[in-house]
Amino acid sequence: MTYKAIITNVKPDSIGAEIGLAPGDQLLEVNGEAVQDIIDLSFALAEEDVELLVERSSGEQELITLEKEYDEDLGLEFESAVFDKVRQCANKCIFCFVDQMPIGMRDSLYIKDDDYRLSFLYGNFVTLTNLGHQDLSRIARLHLSPLYVSVHTTNGELRERMLGGKQAGKIMEQLSKLVDKGIDVHTQVVLCPGFNDGKELERTISDLYGMYPSVLSLAIVPVGLTRYRDNCHPLTTFTSEKADQVIKLVHAWQEKCRKENQESFVYLADEFYLAAGQEIPSYELYDSFPQLENGVGIVRSFLAEWEEQPVVEMGYDEQHYIDVVCGVSAEKILTPLLSKLSLPNLKVRVVAVENKFFGHNVTVTGLLTGGDIIENLQQLPGSRSGIIIPGVALRKGEHVFLDNTTPEIIAAKLGVPVRTAYFAKDLKELLCAWR
Template sequence: MYEFAVTPATLKIRRRGAEIAEVVPGSLGAELELEAGDRIIRINGRKVRDYLDFNFYTAGETQLTLEVIKRNGEHWELIVERDEDEEWGLTFEQIVPRQCANECIFCFCKGNPPDARPALFIRDEDVRLSFLYGNYTTLTSITEEEMERVIEQHLSPQYVSIHATDLDVRAYLLGIDRRRADITAKLRRLMDAGIEIHAQVVLCPTINDGPVLIRTIEDLAAHYPRIRSVAIVPLGLTRYNRDPRLVPVTAEFCRRVIAEVTPIQRRLRKRLGTTFAFLGDEIYLRAGHPIPSRRHYGDYPQIEDGVGMVRTFYENFNSLWRRLQRRPPAHPEKLNGTLLTGKLFAPILRERIERLNQRFGTRLHVLGVENRYFGPEIVVTGLITGSDILAMRQQIAGDFVAIPRVVFRGDEDIMLDGMRLPELQAEFEIPLHPTEDLHALLSKARDSN
């Protein structure tokens, strides 16, 4: 019934040690004459692989021996005495991610334009990034060394892409054999060591929905609270990923998923005290269903996976509304600009902004950006690119443009198509404001006027 193909992992060569990127003047690191480009390779005889090792081996230690390879190639051995809470003043290079060995049929990297920048084709499968940033791993190729490290350094929580507990289905989705797809022993070992697990299901119509999804939820819920939650998010197909095995997500499909999962959520809340199995916001929006209440999401354990973001927006907007009621904007007519967002979220934002305009006299406009870079089926905000924004230029009105911060990579000013904010700004005569939330935007726009 299922076929698979196995491709060897692509592993990037890693240099020894943790490379220093910056040293704070006057800090302990500066006193030790450490410099950017130096690499710390051992601490008290233990091999250092990255800054996580450095933090772990130095935590609470007052006497240490550091082995350093200077940027000029010299080898130093430093005997250090420090106060327990004394800061090193060191910033390290970013972790080079371990590459994925799977061939997931739904992998978003397969949906990139052929000329996309190389970084978009990196498929990470790294338990360190899972701990640090909530990146999902499948655990299919985790090594014994990595397993021991997660447990010893207590790199918890870990975010694990399960997709299906039916091993035949999971193997098919990941493009690997059934033996590698079985991570039961690995999960049990992590859970027994006190590592908290958050799971993910990328829902692919006709493959891991219906009875397969219901079984997956029930199997994972049996391990609560060691498995704390599962996020169920829809498959995303761009115009470049046309794998015939994949069926696009439709509104009807989303309505069916909600009807199947909602009774399970009710039972789990009654039994476990938590919803546990959370549907991504996109499923509710595509289905035309209302977003669940704040209580439904609890402490929002999967918000970074697009679960509960719309509810958070509602809560934040209500808070902003109350603040503006107490202190209305002094010159609301100056708040005249365009707010960009994805096509899916645009109706929700537009309804709230129209209320704001009517009540306070602001002149804000909402523009849902069509995604031409990845294709019209991609309607979420986070995948908007600079070229998409440029294509909508004629529809932009007002004295400024608000661009959601989520379209930029981390804290940088670069978008998925490689366009940087200054490059985009050069195409506009009005200021562009990257913004995290509506309140920050209103404050920034008001001050700039």
Template sequence: MKKHKICAVLDDSIAYELGIEPGDFLLNINGQPIVDVFDYRFLIAAEYLDITVQSSDGSIFVLEIEKDEDEDLGLIFSSDLMDKVKSCQNKCLFCFIDQLPPNMRSTVYFKDDDWRLSYLYGNYITLTNMTDSDYLRLAQHKLSPINVSVHATDPQVRKQILNHKNAHLILEHIQKILDLGIQINAQIVLCPGINDGQILDQTIRDLSRFIPNILSLSVVPVGISKFRDGLPNLDSFDQSSAQAVIETIHKWQKFYQLKMDTRFVFAADEFYVLAKLPLPDYLDYEDFPVIDNGVGMLAKFRHELISCLNNLDGNPSHSDKVKYICPVGVIAYNFMLENVNLIKDKFPNIEIEVCSITNNYFGDRVTVTGLLTAQDIEAELKSKDLTDVIILIADNMLKMDEDIFLDNITVDELENNLDAKIQIMPHNDGAMWLNLLSL
């Protein structure tokens, strides 16, 4: 029998009032075993419950509960999933985890490929390790949508990319999921010379057959660090090759917009910056289905920032000259500089220096802000006069639930090293970003 260790009990909750304590184990609910958090959520939604608990001394007791429908019990478990995470069985050509240096946060080295994390956190999965039991549970809990890494629909190319015996069955796997009533957001990690060009056209065309049950298809550039010893050689995108990708995607967007009333396929913001092309309009991203995949994030941020600025009168709330430094990845420098100039035009009392940080930790081919580390920021800023300066750190540089950078340095440690105050800023909300400034 699977046991779920209770790590904490919320004060004044049902579990607290019943005397359940941290260290006890939840065994079952209404006689039903609990595989993971989805079983738990489903079972506790009922008004009448019999929960079987094993105390820390080994004794087992059953508690009868009458509660409001959907009222929580107040139990906290050791993991959000309440189960072992399914690991990745692929050996992808471009896997970024294979390109990581040592001494990072331990959690970043684990390769997950779990459909449940796709639903919970938006992780992308490949479907190569799905079992009949997984499909059954997916259908049972109706967890939709999930995010799927396709990369290519050509069987041999996908097999080459993923290095897995089941990789070529992607279209069959997608059909099986859609037949369950589950929708999908699909992704292509694009590698020059491997799955671009005609292969990209084929992948877009093949996946478009499943519109509207495939909600969107995002195309993101491969990420390449300096730690690729012993790994296959991969090229990065340059301005010319990025322009070719944008041209392909715009061609298909126009086609599907006319035929299906959706653009369907979207390029990551990084492609537009690399190609030195203007970002699409805010409305071109429709309802921003995959913004967390770096698709439309810049357009949304700019739109929100300008809308918020237009609603402000431009009169400073104080006379002090406020100084900020905003460290960003190389690829985001011009975009953020334009945003800052918009702010300074309306609020001349504010001084914001945008600082482009070269990523020496991963290598200079990694240019996004979210992969900057504390040590690279410190190396760039330590020679500056930081007296009365506030350093603006984007929240996507940090662990989701903890103020720690990828190199295991905390925000407090960086503050102490630089002898300067740090303010955490939202990376994907222009209005909130503006409102956190002292204007």
């Protein structure tokens, strides 16, 4: 198999810069062996004496021998974390969000990765349906732990129906093999009303908790439904009543787990509490926030950071009118919070933007588009000095929304400065010191 370790950046004053490596160069071998990903590379570069076979962007190959400190980094960044090819998902999940994307968007939004290496490196959730014997052996040999696994249900027959394949039914067998080899896992369930909730959810929690502490945590998130579901399996969202039922079931398990092991183990995404109109659990019940990136505990973490951040400005000499943009769900949190922020000459308006792009069922802030934000703000009357947009809605590592709109475009359309708040600290600092 051909591996393409294409260098995209060389840090200044690094070993890579000293030996003349440059963006566009390709790393072919380390110590005579091809490396398939940055996991292999990190092990290969742990030695003090290293031999690199490099192909320059011109096509010329060069053998470079160097001495370095043990575990010293070369200062290289690559086009991808995997040098062969990212493994794609072959499942046909009834709840797949990628299948609900509109046509005509950038190619990266249609990629369904299901690669255990990205799970270990970045916390991406994988289904294990494409995991072979060699993969399992490599995971154990390199101790790639923890992994993040999308379980959805421990009922093999039901999982086959939900994921669309026979391999999906082996989930408990696969998890047992990983655990037996000393691999820890974080797990998640995408909960679909009428499928894997109720008694099935009870069974899943029980089965996974039975593998604690090797199964480190279980996150339960609600199915996300966009308006682009013409060829998808019929599903419904969680009503307030159904969300309340899920909360009661999970809270009973949390009490049991905390009594036995001083940890909640199973955690609900914030959307359940917001849908049911219930208070977000206390900070302590989230333990170390093991699945914050999965939308579990973001509200509680936000509130805690907001309280920790002091008010550093006494107010303004001139009137300031600031619009704070968020999704429909977040309005329930931000409106009472910001109403208590009293600074002279500062007027804050929370603007909850309905998601017309994906549909009204999508209420989270992270899936807002720049186009919807512009349209919503243009329709609002009154004065406006500036706009604060949510950083969570921007593409990771880039300053652009899902529809390729940029904050600069919003600023040009609305004629006022636009600034980005990535979390509570940023938001309070911007409001207290807009200048």
